[in-house]
Amino acid sequence: MKKQFKRLRVRTVSAVAALVFAANTWAVEPFTVRDIRVEGLQRVEPGTVFASLPFRVGDQYNDEKGSAAIRALFALGLFKDVRLETQGDVLIVVVEERPTVADVDFVGTREFDKDTLKKALRDIGLTEGRPYDQALADRAEQELKRQYINRSLYAADVVTTVTPIERNRVNLTFTVTEGDPTKIRELHIVGNKSFSESTLRGQMELNTGSWLSWYTKSDRYSRTKLNADLEALRSYYLQRGFLEFRIDSTQVAISPDKQDISITINITEGERYVVSGVRLEGDFLGREEEFKSLVKIKPGEPYNADQVAETTKAFTDYFGNFGYAFAQVEARPEIDHANNRVSFVLAAEPSRRAYVRRINISGNNRTRDEVIRREFRQFESSWYDAEKIKLSRDRVDRLGFFKDVNVETSDVPGAPDQVDLNIAVTERPTGSLQIGAGFSSAEKLGLSFAIKQENAFGTGNYLAVEVNTSKYNKTIAFNSTDPYFTPDGISRTFDIYYRASKPYEQQGGDYRLNTAGTSLRFGVPFSEVDTVFFGAGLERTEIVAGTNIPAAYLAYAEQFGTTSNTLPLTLGWSRDDRDSSLAPTTGRYQRLGAEWGVAGDARYIRGNYQYQQFLPLSKAYTFAFNGEVGYGTGLNGQPYPVFKNFYSGGLGSVRGFQQGTLGPRDITGSSIGGPKKVTFNFELATPFPGAGNDRTLRLFGFVDTGNVFAEDQKVSFADFRASAGLGVSWLSPVGPLRIAFAQPIRTKPGDRIQKIQFQIGTSF
Structure with a gap:
């Protein structure tokens, strides 16, 4: 019998055409499939088809199943043509594969890094080894144009070139003509009466250009930046009593050549209102007086939206301290238009108490969960406590392992009295390469080097190895700290070190001060912010005589010998309630330490106290103060050991002077430090231009003053040195970096000046 042959064919370039397969093909009588063959495959596995x-073989075939088959095959995105043929009771699937992308390249892209663009295309499925899809290529082209518009490059043009090559592959090339950026030439604010246009424009990030625009790009239009500026304008007015302020419209006009932009903002100020009173309504848990003490709204003063927001937040947080996680607080204004006065009703509904079901942690790709959880004072299956949650968040931030720590509360479906806490952290590199250097035209370059890991293997333990191979100061030191040596938070610190040093300026001498030792210290937490430290050590100090040895060292060696063995005991206390250890904006840090040489050749006591205070002047500006005093004296009739002296000058004390060169000098002119030290530092940190309110990059101005004094010398402000200057702090990938340019403003003859200094791994 002659074999019947019927062909079903669909020519299409999209999966949409497959949806009308049944309406545009010959009808096929249903039959039982004896065999299925696939033709046209090159790289796709038959099993995929x-x-x-x-x-399957043995199933009944009909037109409806044929249409479904074609739709499913097109949905894979692997084929640009699919057709079905029947040969008797054999079904033949004929496919034509899409070409594979062999390479993706970008030409003319200066604004963006090529690797970044390739990663972005990889995320949408357009990358080497994947099937080529014209729709994805078009989408990528449009996305590139959109990104250039976001960078104010409105004239940018993108052309996609598809080049077929052997083995059914294609090369994709995106050729970009970036052009010049479109800049803001005009920026006008219309409708202002109470404030000048220049004052209002000063609240905005966008402007018509300044001397720093090459870096800040503030003259490049961005819709996101404009929206932020409009909110800044709104906030400016609402902080000054303009309760009914509104922005009527914003016009953005671009020139025909796409090089200039004009922005016009139309506003209505409205009347200025004064707060006439505040009253409470609702359920305040019988603690009305406590809540009243939290009110920031001040009757008799102009309306201030920030004060209203601070008050409602303070109320909500205070309710949270008693477990009311869902408390609703509303500030309802009652406006007296005739007299331009407004009173506020603070209505509160505590709702229901809640407890924390689960604490979820995310973002800690390296740090172990237990390192974060052991800092939490809010526990799972306990009543929700907003104060403990804030304390927990601050404790995690003070670890110094994370750039950001965010805590959010989410409802538990089906459990109205439960919440989950979601902790999202952003890790920062905790291994650091510590480099210190200073330079001046009169002095040589000074260097130091160390490697440390603050979060070794994600355990929260601290490990450090310091190696200094400079000509005048050689150091080998190892330090290890386990912050949770015991489960209840007692820390253990172990040190072993060897140092060989001499004053920087005695370059021709060959004497040495060799110190080797080891110590073991424990830290016991007595409260959430207080820790007491105690420990003991063994130390051996050797004065190796040589040329240009300071007279103070030589005199000590002649009286007590060149080698001193000491058993020092240490006792200390610290209190830290800063909001962050890396970039604090509020809180204080205090540290008191004492070292007592109880046995051995050197008998002495040595103590120092440090106090730091951080005051947020605004959301972006922080004032910081650092004070440090030190004092040492000899015991049992012995003088204070010269090798235990304090030093001053340089980063960490009085900037602008060479490291460790302030204070007493002996008859050879060598800086030998002293047993008394006083240092004061004042800093004002501001956002770095163009960096917004980024805590990791800040500009600061500073004033330093202080000195060290001999044992028989009176501490006198007349002998203080002082300097002032500017600096930049950056939480870099290799550690906290601070660069300072200091101008000494109070000097004495013989002081060694060093105006430019930088160091990685320091604070003040």
Whole structure:
């Protein structure tokens, strides 16, 4: 019998055409499929095709199943043509594969890094080894144009070139003509009466250009930046009593050549209102007086939206301290238009108490969960406590392992009295390469080097190895701290070190001060912010005589010998309630330490106290103060050991002077430090231009003053040195970096000046 042959064919370039397959093909009499063959495959596995078919050998085939098969195969995105043929009771699937992308390249892209663009295309499925899809290529082209518009490059043009090569592959090339950036030439604010246009424009990030625009790009239009500026304008007015202020419209006009932009903002100020009174309504848990003490709104003063927001937040947080996580607080204004006065009703509904079901942690790809959880004072299955949650968040931030720590509360479906806490952290590199250097035209370059890991292997332990191979100061030191040596938070610190040093300026001498030792210290937490430290050590100090040895060292060696063995005991206390250890904006840090040489050749006591205070002047500006005093004296009739002296000058004390060169000098002119030290530092940190309110990059101005004094010398402000200057702090990938340019403003003859200094791994 002659074999019947019927062909079903669909020519299409999209999966949409497959949806009308049944209406545009010859009808096929249903039959039982005896065999299925696939033709046209090059790289796709046959199993991929068979898995997508809605029938198998032995199943009944009909037109409906054929349409479903074609839709499923097109949905894979692997084929640009699919057709079905029947040969008797054999079904033949004929496919034409899409070409594979062999390479993706970018030409003319200066604004963006090529690797970044390739990663972005990889995320949408357009990358080497994937099937080529014209729709994805078009989408990528439009996305590139959009990104250039966001960078104010409105004239940018993107052309996609598809080049077929052997083995059914294609090369994709995106050729970009970036052009010049479109800049803001005009920026006008219309409708202002109470404030000048220049004052209002000063609240905005966008402007018509300044001397720093090459870096800040503030003259490049961005819709996101404009929206932020409009909110800044709104906030400016609402902080000054303009309760009914509104922005009527914003016009953005671009020139025909796409090089200039004009922005016009139309506003209505409204009347200025004064607060006439505040009253409470609702359920305040019988603690009305406590809540009243939290009110920031001040009757008799102009309306201030920030004060209203601070008050409602303070109320909500205070309710949270008693477990009311869902408390609703509303500040309802009652406006007296005739007299331009407004009173506020603070209505509160505590709702229901809640407890924390689960604490979820995310973002800690390296740090172990237990390192974060052991800092939490809010526990799972306990009543929700907003104060403990804030304390927990601050404790995690003070670890110094994370750039950001955010805590959010989410409802538990089906459990109205439960919440989950979601802790999202952003890790920062905790291994650091510590480099210190200073330079001046009169002095040589000074260097120091160390490697440390603050979060070794994600355990929260601290490990450090310091190696200094400079000509005048050689150091080998190892330090290890386990902050949770015991489960209840007692820390253990172990040190072993060897140092060989001499004053910087005695370059021709060959004497040495060799110190080797080891110590073991423990830290016991007595409260959430207070820790007491105690420990003991063994130390051996050797004065190696040589040329240009300071007279103070030589005199000590002649009286007590060149080698001193000491058993020092240490006792200390610290209190830290800063909001962050890396970039604090509020809180204080105090540290008191004492070292007592109880046995051995050197008998002495040595103590120092440090106090730091951080005051947020605004959301962006922080004032910081650092004070440090030190004092040492000899015991049992012995003088204070010269090798235990304090030093001053340089980063960490009085900037602008060479490191460790302030204070007493002996008859050879060598800086030998002293047993008394006083240092004061004042800093004002501001956002770095163009960096917004980024805590990791800040500009600061500073004033330093202080000195060290001999044992028989009176501490006198007349002998203080002082300097002032500017600096930049950056939480870099290799550690906290501070660069300072200091101008000494109070000097004495013989002082060694060093105006430019930088160091990685320091604070003050």
